[in-house]
Amino acid sequence: MNSTEYILLILGMTLVTYIPRMLPAFLIDKMRFGAKSEKFLRLIPYTAISALVFPGVFFVDGANPLIGIIGALTAGILAWRRFPVIACVLASIAVNFLQYSFL
């Protein structure tokens, strides 16, 4: 890819990524939310995170869904027992390293 093409590509990708990220920061002050809309916005994090995890987590390893499932269970169990986020992340990485080492 030559430089002109590359600059156009990066410029285009940067703009179409940045604009949707930036607009709400300035529009939100101009909007008034009712109780229902506010509840809707407060629920989105939970539904969005769920959609980010499922079904993607089953395909962490293209060939073996167990890799993702066992790694996810590790994080879930530790988080249930109120371990900090970073401990959950490190433990699931370690468990997956063991899975790759022995499977």
Next chain:
Amino acid sequence: MSNSNFKTEFINGMRAGSPIIFGFIPVGIAFAIMARQAGFSILQTCGFSINVYAGASQMMAVGMHNQGASIFAIILATFFLNFRHLIMSTCVFERMQPASSKLKLLASFGVTDESFALFTTEKEERCTIAYFLGMNCVMYTSWNLGTCIGAIASDFLPVIITASFGIAFYAMFIALLTPNIKTNFRLGILVVLTAICNTALVQIIPPSWAMIISTLVCAFIGIFTVDLDSKEEPANE
């Protein structure tokens, strides 16, 4: 906001963002390896991460380029893939305490799946722009550091290690969700419903659209089925 408050909140944000390091550095390396293999130079590879700062679309872009896609097609696909950030950014800034326009211009650059998930599940009183910027300082640095390492030394890490880090994002998302589900059964049901809905939808429509639709539809259902204020905080906290 006084300067010392800003500093404390910024540092708290950096601490909250630290689990991301284990996700962003390895994935940054993986992206850089893909980009180098697709024929991008070291500088061009780093340019993606510095300017675009969106992992999935960067990988898609170098993949599409490798298959001979036009620049316009790649930009259009990026737009569709990253459109979900419009919704995420709305939630982030709705939750954030008032801040100056300049800082908001800077902070909104850092709205990613990961910063959104961390910030919007944080206690409301901690949701300041300094906290969000601190979080993003760690994330942006990790992403670019990973890209840099990968671009320079494409194959210095054994596959088994990079593969093991693939779970990092999912582990973080799960760790953020679980405590909330634990204390709110109906919210847990809604999360399961969203998971089923999204898993079904990706069979029939592109994943970026499936995610947006299942997020919005299920959050809408939640308005009538979930009570967000009924959370019982466990006694041991």
